[in-house]
Amino acid sequence: MEWLTGPFEVAFVQRALWGGVLVSLVCALAGTWVVLRGMAFLGDAMSHGMLPGVAVASLLGGNLLVGAAVSAAAMALGVTALGRAPRLSHDTGIGLLFVGMLALGVIVVSRSQSFAVDLTGFLFGDVLAVRGSDLVHLAAALAVALVVSAAGHRPFVALAFDERKAHTLGLRPRLAHAALLGLLTLAIVASFHVVGTLLVFGLLIAPPAAALPWARRIPAIMAGAACLGTSATFLGLLLSWHLGTAAGATIAAVAVAQFLLSHLAAGLRLRRPSPANS
Template structure:
């Protein structure tokens, strides 16, 4: 019991636990639609596309979260605009913006001699350094994500399964797509300073993908993804504490491992 409870008696580990629980809930809401619509590449591109905004904010002494938000919104707007071109596939537009934004971020970083530590935090996060104020931001982000998920649920379902049918029903698929991008953007921006941009992608995709192999209803996928994310947070923090590994990376590794266990079990069930 001391092995299980002891680490969470330390204040910064408790803050890290609450932060990762909140991130797991936010990523469950957004990640379900990422998995169902096959937007994993978009999530990866948007998480890396925030680098120019974060780099500029760091160099100018501004808020990293605000810089990330501005860059992510610009990325989402660019994806939406390029996606309307009949001559370009959505993946092409995402790839172009991904390469362009990442290149711009590296150029900005190259002008600073003291940005290496900040860049490491941007990529890998620092979940053990979360403070009470940041927990408040995550709670606010969760409330907004929940509101968008409830209000846009019917539009998101129609868009995920048949955009033409959504248009016929008057559910405005373009607006639904923009809201969905906004939801993904919110999840990434709210989570990057906790687990980092390279690792938030794992929490955004792995838990919903693991549950989608078993569940047949969208609310069940969301609930299951949230529970798996919380389980990964608790397990990852315990492993990180006792083995001395990076907390954010360990949490994400546990989440991805859960997916492979789920996929293996699903395949065995199919054979039987």
């Protein structure tokens, strides 16, 4: 069993595992609502739309986390404002903001001599470089995400399935949507500097989507997503260690593979004839 436990006896791999687990838990809470509301494109746009803030903070020698938060907040406000524009589809507004923010970020980063290194770190992160302070930040983000998810559960449910009914019930769907954007922003900002936008988006979407065919209640989807994200982190780090592959990309690949296997198994289950019909 040395091949299974050996990698996790190394201190930096242990921190990477804990970092991945915390990211998985935060993303399970936010990602479930993203999948249920069909907001995957928004999540991808916001994760990459942080680049201008990160680039400016890097060039000025400031805090990357603050730069990412400012950029993500600007992206969320822009999406909200364009969502109210007449004769403009929601996806069109998100797509335009996505391209504009990404282009602006690349322009800013290109002013730096370390352009390639900075952009690679932004996209892929370095999960094996997780520090103790990163774990503290992720634990704090998880606590906030739990509070927001618990407090907003009822309006989030109504918003996910029938926005007009949410308004009729007095659940203030606009405020609920803003809180949901805040939860998504928290998950992305808290995690990207550890694992990069690739892994954040992978763990935000793939585990909840994989759990969806097997769970009927939202808490069960969240629990399943948390378990799948955790297992993807463990298996990804294990494969990365033995195969010499990039850790973050391997974790994301395992998460997507879980999604594909889950939906393949769900499809086979639906095709199987029931005992009453056989």
